[in-house]
Amino acid sequence: MRLSRYFLPVLKETPSEAQIVSHRLMLRAGMIKQQAAGIYSWLPLGYRVLRRIEAIVHEEQARAGHIPLLMPTLQPADLWQESGRYDAYGPEMLRIRDRHKRDLLYGPTNEEMITDIFRSHVSSYKDLPLTLYHIQWKFRDEIRPRFGIMRGREFLMKDGYNFDIDKDAALHAYNRHMVSYLRSYERMGLTAIPMRAASGPIGGDNTHEFLVLAQTGESEVFYDDRVTGLKLGARDVDYDDRDQVAAVCGEFTSLYARTDETHDEAAFADVPEAHRKVGRGIEVGQIFYFATKYSEPMGAVVVNDKGERVPVHMGSHGIGVSRLLGAIIEASHDDRGIIWPEGVTPFHAGIVNLRQGDAATDAACEGLYGALKARGLEPLYDDTSERAGAKFATQDLIGLPWRVTVGPRGLAAGKVELTSRRTGESEEMSPEAAVARLAEIYDGV
RNA sequence: CGGGCUGUGGCGCAGUCUGGUUAGCGCGUCCGUCUGGGGGACGGAAGGUCGUGAGUUCGAAUCUCGCCAGCCCGACCA
Numbered sequence: 001m002r003l004s005r006y007f008l009p010v011l012k013e014t015p016s017e018a019q020i021v022s023h024r025l026m027l028r029a030g031m032i033k034q035q036a037a038g039i040y041s042w043l044p045l046g047y048r049v050l051r052r053i054e055a056i057v058h059e060e061q062a063r064a065g066h067i068p069l070l071m072p073t074l075q076p077a078d079l080w081q082e083s084g085r086y087d088a089y090g091p092e093m094l095r096i097r098d099r100h101k102r103d104l105l106y107g108p109t110n111e112e113m114i115t116d117i118f119r120s121h122v123s124s125y126k127d128l129p130l131t132l133y134h135i136q137w138k139f140r141d142e143i144r145p146r147f148g149i150m151r152g153r154e155f156l157m158k159d160g161y162n163f164d165i166d167k168d169a170a171l172h173a174y175n176r177h178m179v180s181y182l183r184s185y186e187r188m189g190l191t192a193i194p195m196r197a198a199s200g201p202i203g204g205d206n207t208h209e210f211l212v213l214a215q216t217g218e219s220e221v222f223y224d225d226r227v228t229g230l231k232l233g234a235r236d237v238d239y240d241d242r243d244q245v246a247a248v249c250g251e252f253t254s255l256y257a258r259t260d261e262t263h264d265e266a267a268f269a270d271v272p273e274a275h276r277k278v279g280r281g282i283e284v285g286q287i288f289y290f291a292t293k294y295s296e297p298m299g300a301v302v303v304n305d306k307g308e309r310v311p312v313h314m315g316s317h318g319i320g321v322s323r324l325l326g327a328i329i330e331a332s333h334d335d336r337g338i339i340w341p342e343g344v345t346p347f348h349a350g351i352v353n354l355r356q357g358d359a360a361t362d363a364a365c366e367g368l369y370g371a372l373k374a375r376g377l378e379p380l381y382d383d384t385s386e387r388a389g390a391k392f393a394t395q396d397l398i399g400l401p402w403r404v405t406v407g408p409r410g411l412a413a414g415k416v417e418l419t420s421r422r423t424g425e426s427e428e429m430s431p432e433a434a435v436a437r438l439a440e441i442y443d444g445v
Numbered sequence: 446c447g448g449g450c451u452g453u454g455g456c457g458c459a460g461u462c463u464g465g466u467u468a469g470c471g472c473g474u475c476c477g478u479c480u481g482g483g484g485g486a487c488g489g490a491a492g493g494u495c496g497u498g499a500g501u502u503c504g505a506a507u508c509u510c511g512c513c514a515g516c517c518c519g520a521c522c523a
Contacts (some may be wrong), residue, residue, distance in 0.1 A: 012472060012484070013457045017516055037515070092522075143446065143521060155523075209523085218522080283523050320523050354482055389483035396483090407482055417482090 001347065003382045007044050008035065010394055020216045022329035023148030025338050029398045038145025038153030045398060050156065053324050054135055056187050056343065057158045064180040064239045065233035066131040066160055071113050073137050075106055077103035082298050094141045094379035106139040111294050111316055114161040114240040119300040125165045131173055133160030135321060150326035158319040161310045165304060170313035172242045174206060174289045175249045177317040181285050182232050182252060188328060189341020190282055194252055198261035199288060209259060211281030214330040221281040222270045223257040282327045289315040307400050338399030339422050341444045347380035349438055350400040354407030356385045366405050368431050375439040404434050
């Protein structure tokens with residue numbers, strides 16, 4: 001993309017409504033625009049990151065064998081009356097009435113609807129296990145939205161639902177989700193710690209929340225800090241192997257890590273003092289096993305191998321896709337702007353032309369731009385006539401992890417400069433070498 | 446929803462207390478010249494129903510009342 005033809009309304013000053021860093025930076029970097037309290041438009045740069053995060057979630061769900069579909073944002077009220085949650089949910093649920101005076105709601109989650117889909121089409125244990133998920137906009141009419149996209153009323157969420165014949169199978173689904181989530185967060189450059197949590201309005205006993213440590217987090221967290229060093233890395237997990245998946249989950253959940261909702265001082269005291277940490281965290285996902293809480297009242301039953309009709313065991317599993325942008329920025333920024341991890345960056349690298357209009361510099365930039373695209377990378381070429389300082393400031397603000405700086409001075413020696421946004425380190429090299437290096441960096445991402 | 450606060454060009458603000466010609470400033474935008482490796486300089490220009498409605502007054506951004514929107518703290522939540 002050429003910056004001169006893009007839509008990137010960056011701001012030099014911070015709009016007064018924004019308090020926390022992710023909100024300020026998202027506004028300044030021209031990623032979002034508020035349309036009402038807790039409701040945002042996604043401007044091109046923000047939309048790119050949102051789509052990147054979504055893509056990672058889709059890829060990792062596919063790897064775990066989970067199947068995507070898409071349910072509507074508006075749901076009929078009667079489904080929720082069946083489960084009893086229409087009254088239980090309270091004013092946080094946005095209720096709508098159509099022209100025929102039928103009661104609808106803007107879905108805050110989809111357990112009822114997915115259960116309805118399931119019971120309509122599945123009747124035999126032979127069709128299990130089944131895990132369906134979608135990534136769709138949700139609405140929760142928060143009393144007080146805040147922190148920009150982190151605590152909006154409208155938000156994009158991945159929510160998945162597993163249907164299994166018994167508790168053991170459902171717990172395997174639970175574990176599969178935990179591993180696929182850990183892998184998703186790692187690919188986004190985040191360390192998200194699974195913590196034992198409280199179940200809230202979804203219900204169920206078995207539940208973990210995934211927390212990204214950040215000063216601005218909404219939850220107080222208590223943990224053994226050795227948990228932050230755990231990584232899945234490149235290891236290959238066979239999602240069909242119950243024991244292997246369970247072992248990975250055991251590794252990530254055996255150290256003490258809890259939110260204030262489930263915190264146990266006595267158990268926490270057993271953590272060696274040097275590792276005992278109290279901090280704050282941003283919730284970026286939660287998984288639940290809730291047995292037959294919805295299948296029983298809603299009649300989601302299958303015939304088992306003995307010919308008996310039994311309610312299916314279910315769980316649900318969510319990742320806050322739009323919220324993750326805020327969490328990533330909270331975890332990865334400096335005083336000049338955002339620092340995107342390679343996995344979610346809106347563009348792979350910026351090309352900064354220091355002397356727009358100079359024939360040799362322009363030609364070198366065009367060459368780099370074409371060569372990077374030919375390697376399958378998406379560069380953002382700053383071909384505007386801004387001065388160097390302004391271009392650098394914009395690059396730093398929008399946080400592309402790599403910058404190729406091209407100016408007549410370096411070009412005289414056949415060199416461009418490749419700079420890491422994260423470390424600030426620069427290296428001079430030929431344009432060809434810069435392209436090769438970037439291709440190598442993104443090869444494993 | 447309780448408490449606190451704010452609405453003035455695209456953004457950040459002053460002016461309001463103490464009412465008075467054409468409502469200012471910085472940034473940004475546009476044009477020109479000089480510049481050119483970390484938000485450059487100079488010259489010129491465009492852009493405002495002062496959130497909104499009613500009232501007080503000779504006169505309202507400024508005073509009064511209502512309404513709307515937004516922000517912060519709390520309770521609530523992913």
